[in-house]
Amino acid sequence: MTANLLSVRDLKVSYRVGNGHIDAVDGASFDVPRGSIVGLVGESGCGKTTVARALTRVIADNARITGGQILFDGKDIAAIPERQMNALRWRDIAFIPQSAMNSLDPVYTVEYQLNEVLRRRGGLSAREARMRCESLFEMVGIEKGRLRDYPHQFSGGMRQRVAIALALALNPKLVIADEPVTALDVIVQRQILDQLRELQTMLGISVILVTHDISVVAYICDRTVVMYAGRVAEAGPMAGVLTRPAHPYTMGLRNAFPDLAGAASGTLTPIDGAPPNLAEPPPGCRFAPRCPFSIEVCSTESPPLAEIVPDHRVACHRASEAPVLREIAARTETWLAHA
Amino acid sequence: MSHLKAVASRTLQLALVLWAVVTILFLMFRLMPGNPMAAYIDPTFTVEQQQALMAQFGLDKPLWEQYFIYLGNLLQGELGQSFRYREPVAERIFALLPNTLILTFSSLFVAYAFGILAGAYLAWRRGSAVENAAIPLVLMTRAMPEFWLGMVLLAVFSFWLGWFPAGGTRPAGADYDSLWALYTSRDFLSYLALPALTLAIYSQGLPLLLMRSNMLDVMKEDFVTMARIKGLSNWTVVVRHAARNALLPVMTSFAIAVGYQLQGNVVVESIFSWPGLGRELVNAVSASDYPLAQGAFLMIAVVVILMNLIADMLYALLDPRISHA
Ligand SMILES: Nc1ncnc2c1ncn2[C@@H]1O[C@H](COP(=O)(O)OP(=O)(O)O)[C@@H](O)[C@H]1O
Ligand code: SF4
Ligand SMILES: [Mg+2]
Numbered sequence: 001m002t003a004n005l006l007s008v009r010d011l012k013v014s015y016r017v018g019n020g021h022i023d024a025v026d027g028a029s030f031d032v033p034r035g036s037i038v039g040l041v042g043e044s045g046c047g048k049t050t051v052a053r054a055l056t057r058v059i060a061d062n063a064r065i066t067g068g069q070i071l072f073d074g075k076d077i078a079a080i081p082e083r084q085m086n087a088l089r090w091r092d093i094a095f096i097p098q099s100a101m102n103s104l105d106p107v108y109t110v111e112y113q114l115n116e117v118l119r120r121r122g123g124l125s126a127r128e129a130r131m132r133c134e135s136l137f138e139m140v141g142i143e144k145g146r147l148r149d150y151p152h153q154f155s156g157g158m159r160q161r162v163a164i165a166l167a168l169a170l171n172p173k174l175v176i177a178d179e180p181v182t183a184l185d186v187i188v189q190r191q192i193l194d195q196l197r198e199l200q201t202m203l204g205i206s207v208i209l210v211t212h213d214i215s216v217v218a219y220i221c222d223r224t225v226v227m228y229a230g231r232v233a234e235a236g237p238m239a240g241v242l243t244r245p246a247h248p249y250t251m252g253l254r255n256a257f258p259d260l261a262g263a264a265s266g267t268l269t270p271i272d273g274a275p276p277n278l279a280e281p282p283p284g285c286r287f288a289p290r291c292p293f294s295i296e297v298c299s300t301e302s303p304p305l306a307e308i309v310p311d312h313r314v315a316c317h318r319a320s321e322a323p324v325l326r327e328i329a330a331r332t333e334t335w336l337a338h339a
Numbered sequence: 340m341s342h343l344k345a346v347a348s349r350t351l352q353l354a355l356v357l358w359a360v361v362t363i364l365f366l367m368f369r370l371m372p373g374n375p376m377a378a379y380i381d382p383t384f385t386v387e388q389q390q391a392l393m394a395q396f397g398l399d400k401p402l403w404e405q406y407f408i409y410l411g412n413l414l415q416g417e418l419g420q421s422f423r424y425r426e427p428v429a430e431r432i433f434a435l436l437p438n439t440l441i442l443t444f445s446s447l448f449v450a451y452a453f454g455i456l457a458g459a460y461l462a463w464r465r466g467s468a469v470e471n472a473a474i475p476l477v478l479m480t481r482a483m484p485e486f487w488l489g490m491v492l493l494a495v496f497s498f499w500l501g502w503f504p505a506g507g508t509r510p511a512g513a514d515y516d517s518l519w520a521l522y523t524s525r526d527f528l529s530y531l532a533l534p535a536l537t538l539a540i541y542s543q544g545l546p547l548l549l550m551r552s553n554m555l556d557v558m559k560e561d562f563v564t565m566a567r568i569k570g571l572s573n574w575t576v577v578v579r580h581a582a583r584n585a586l587l588p589v590m591t592s593f594a595i596a597v598g599y600q601l602q603g604n605v606v607v608e609s610i611f612s613w614p615g616l617g618r619e620l621v622n623a624v625s626a627s628d629y630p631l632a633q634g635a636f637l638m639i640a641v642v643v644i645l646m647n648l649i650a651d652m653l654y655a656l657l658d659p660r661i662s663h664a
Contacts, residue, residue, distance in 0.1 A: 058567045089570030102561035105580050106660055107587075117569050150659040 002074045005174060005206045006032035006055070011068035011078075013047075013054050022278045024050040026230040027068070029305060032174065032223075037200055037207040039217030039238065041253065042227035045275045048210045051227070052178045054078075055208070056093060057085050073173070090121050094167035096177035100159035104151035110162050111147035114169060122170045136165040139199060157188040164196065168203070175200075178210040193220045214250075215257045218242055226250050229275050229286035232305055236312030246314040246322035248291050251329035269335045285317065292334050293318055293325055349651065353644055360640045365409055368629040369402060379422045379627075396420065396630075418637070419630040423623070428634035432616065436638060438508060439615035441522065442608070443600045445531060446538035447593065454543040455589060458550025459582045465555065481544040485603055489537040489610040496533060503533045506612035534611040538603060542596060546589050553585035560584070587658055594650030598643040 013025040024047045032038045040048050053059050055070060057077070070078040072093070077085060097103040104113060111133055118129040134144045140161040151159060160180060167175050177196070181189040197220045200207050209221060217224050217238060224241040226234040226249060234247040245251045252271040273290040276282050282289055288298040297317050305315040308322070318325060328334050384392070393399045396419070397408060412419065418428035461470050480488075497505045508521070508530050515521040557563060558581050566576040604617035612618075616635050623632035655661040 056568045058564060086570045089568060091570070095565070095568045097561060097565060099561065103565040105562040105566075105584070107583055107658065109659075116571065116575075120572075120575065121570055150663050152660050153663060 002071075003033060004031040004071075005034045005073065006208075007069075007071040008051070008055075009069040009071065011051065011054060011070065012066045013050050013059070014064055014066050015050075015060065016062040016064070017279070020279055023066075023281070024063075024230055024278055025054065026278075026281070028227065028230070028232050029068075030225040030232055030235050032206050032208060034206055035200075035204050036222040037197065037209055037220055038223045038225060039221035040208055040210045040225045040227060041214050041217050042212065042233075043253075043271075043275055044212050045278075046227045047230040047278075048212075048227055049178055050230075052095075052176050052208065052210050055174075055176055056089060056095060057082075058089075090117055090172065091170045092172055093174045093176065094170070094172040096160075096163050096167045096175060096180045098179040098182055100163040101151065101156070103163065104159065106151055109148050109150055110154075110166075114147070114166060117166065117169050132169070136169060139168065140165045140195065156184055157192060160184065160188075160192050161195070164192075164199070168199065171203070172205065174206050174208065176208045176210070179212070180209070181216065182211065182213070189216070190219070196220065213257055214242070214253045226253070229281060230278055231286065232313075232315065233287065234312075234314045234316075235305070240309070240312045244322070245326065246308055246312070246319050247287075247316045248293050248318075248325060248329060249287050251326060252290075252335065255329070255332075255335065267332060269332050271335060285315075292329070349648065353648060356644055357641070360644075361410070361413060361637065362406075364633050364636055364640075365406055368633050369405065396422075413637075418634040421623075421628055421631040423626050423628040423631065428630050431619070431631065432634050432638050435614055435616050435619050437518065437522070438613060439601070439604060439608070439617060440642070442531065442534055442538065442613060442615060443597060443604060446535040447542060447596055447600055449535065449539040450541075450543040450596075451546045451589070451593060453539070454546030455550050455586065457543075458547040458589075459554055459577070459585070461547075462551045462554030462558065462581075462585075463577050477544050477547055480540055483541070485537065485541050485606045486610060488540060489534070489607055492533050492537050493610065504530050506530075506610075508614060534607050534613050537607050537610075538600060541603060542600060545592060545596060549592055550582075550585055550589050553588055554581055557581045557584045587654065590653050590657060591650045593653075594643075594646040597646040601639045601642060 008031075009029050011025055011028045012023065015022045015024055026047075028047070028051055030038070030040075040051065042048055050059075050063070053063075054065055055077075057065070059065070065078055068078065069076045072088070077088065104110065108116075114133045114136065115126075115129050118124045118132050119126070122129075122132075124132060133147055137144045137147060142158060142161055142165070146154070146158075151162070154162060163180070167177075180196070181192050184192065193216065196207065196209075209216070211217060221238045224235065224238050225232055226241065226247065228249050233249045234241055234245065241250060242254065245254060249271075252269075255269040256271060258268060271290055276286055276289065282299070284297070284299040284301050285291070285294070285303050288294040291298065295317065301317070303315045303317045303319075305313050306319070307313050308319050314322075379392070390399060397405060400408070409419075416429060418432065420426065421428050421431060424431060457473070461473055464470050493505060496502045509515075509524075509526055515524065521527055563576060563581050566580050601617065604613075604615055605621055606617075607613065608615040608618035609621065616638060620632060620635040620639070623629075623635060
């Protein structure tokens with residue numbers, strides 16, 4: 001048994017658009033240890049959803065996995081035939097989408113939709129499925145009387161709990177949650193995240209939590225993978241990455257989000273500009289156009305993802321100067337001056 | 340409670356629409372220039388005879404009084420006397436209505452069953468050679484004039500192959516114990532086949548294209564993607580989720596199609612000498628038989644309005660977002 005439930009190696013996913021293509025994920029590598037929550041964080045458009053969906057191999061019509069390996073339980077699931085992949089779906093790898101409203105079929109009750117996976121995918125009998133539905137609802141804290149309700153009859157937070165129940169239905173090893181709390185207000189966000197953490201610990205499963213909000217990562221994740229423009233900028237244990245970030249992008253993100261626990265941590269400073277157009281990514285480091293610390297080499301050579309301290313990887317030419325850069329980055333003017 | 344209120348307001352709305360239709364029909368035939376009975380008044384009639392005739396049909400009274408008499412009669416199911424047949428309009432219309440309804444619903448049933456299945460299939464096989472060949476074909480059936488299609492079917496299946504009779508509803512001289520016996524006889528079905536097929540071919544394009552485009556939209560919905568991530572079979576994804584959702588608007592379009600079809604019937608009923616309301620309406624108008632024309636119009640309007648109500652109820656039944664609001 002490998003220590004990592006999932007190891008993504010040099011993953012490449014590209015979208016065909018018109019005559020060209022967008023390399024939305026361009027060589028991403030990261031690990032998901034067993035029994036941990038890994039936060040995949042980055043601004044909108046950085047390729048997080050593309051990575052998440054590539055792991056299920058249910059991708060857009062115009063998308064293609066063009067390279068790399070997805071080692072799940074030691075087996076490269078990027079290379080297995082579709083039939084074998086389909087057998088893994090939901091039984092081993094489940095998914096919690098951003099909007100449970102749109103991801104639940106409006107014309108069926110939630111019980112129908114739970115039964116659908118329990119019976120069609122899990123092979124449970126009608127009786128077993130009914131009991132499982134009730135225990136799943138108990139797990140996520142919804143009274144079982146509501147099983148007969150339709151998706152639109154639930155509040156946003158409740159629907160997200162239904163989505164969690166649905167994801168846990170077949171005891172998967174890995175749950176991928178794509179922005180599971182983004183649409184909710186902060187109080188409900190915390191409740192849902194607490195519940196997710198509790199269930200993850202209880203069941204000993206692994207979770208990939210995709211979010212644009214670094215405070216969500218700080219709140220429940222064990223590890224962090226920071227993505228920028230289709231590549232991994234920094235990855236490692238949550239505490240190491242967030243308290244001692246070594247990539248200027250991570251430093252910037254940390255300044256840009258309020259603390260989920262409610263503590264006011266000074267003024268918020270957004271990173272000026274936006275991620276690059278991936279149809280024509282800038283040469284060298286993709287963060288260079290927005291980076292307050294960029295030097296000459298940054299715009300010609302792409303920095304490799306290298307381990308700076310054990311288990312903490314960074315892709316930045318100036319990673320060795322991280323302690324100094326962190327101090328400069330903590331000052332608001334750094335980000336304003338650059339703009 | 341809110342349910343009851345919705346039904347009540349809907350009923351009130353329908354009553355208002357019906358009242359408006361009734362009033363427009365009344366005015367349409369009264370306000371036309373000239374004596375409404377001109378075609379039925381022999382020029383050799385004396386003035387007294389003419390007035391007696393007008394009085395017989397109530398046309399000597401002031402307009403507002405005629406209107407209230409007309410409304411009162413309608414409430415009692417009284418549609419007046421046909422100028423031409425000199426018999427109650429209601430009797431005539433109720434004798435023809437079943438023929439029209441049978442033709443309309445049987446052809447629409449075929450058209451919708453085919454259109455829904457074919458539309459879903461084409462959406463599923465999007466971009467395939469089958470789809471590329473089928474879409475222009477469907478557009479062609481939409482563009483073909485009904486009378487032309489009817490004539491072609493008539494020429495091929497009736498005159499040339501001799502599989503089906505050319506017109507009417509029953510063999511000459513055939514007699515049936517009851518209307519039920521007629522409508523369930525094999526003869527009737529063989530008479531129904533060609534006109535119904537003509538209408539079905541003419542109308543299948545709407546549900547087909549609608550179903551296809553709804554399917555294509557629904558296939559992009561998150562819940563369809565999720566169904567795939569759940570590892571459900573293609574059949575489950577396409578039929579139970581995509582098609583089931585895409586079906587909703589198609590069902591509503593059925594009501595609109597009935598209205599359309601009742602117009603379309605005029606042509607097909609004429610080609611196949613099908614004794615229905617449409618043909619009678621045309622005849623009544625060209626013979627200036629206003630009470631009959633008015634009655635036929637009204638009947639068609641009532642059917643359309645009822646179908647709208649049925650479509651609403653059906654939609655509510657099929658869409659839990661409405662039935663479980
Ligand atoms: N179906 C698609 N076709 C073309 N480009 C796409 C498609 N889906 C996403 N992209 C592009 O890929 C990039 C990454 O998108 P996404 O993975 O959704 O990012 P994130 O989840 O981090 O916001 C973006 O530039 C986006 O515009
Ligand atoms: S490589 Fe250069 S541009 Fe990129 S993050 Fe590091 S310092 Fe900034
Ligand atoms: Mg996303």
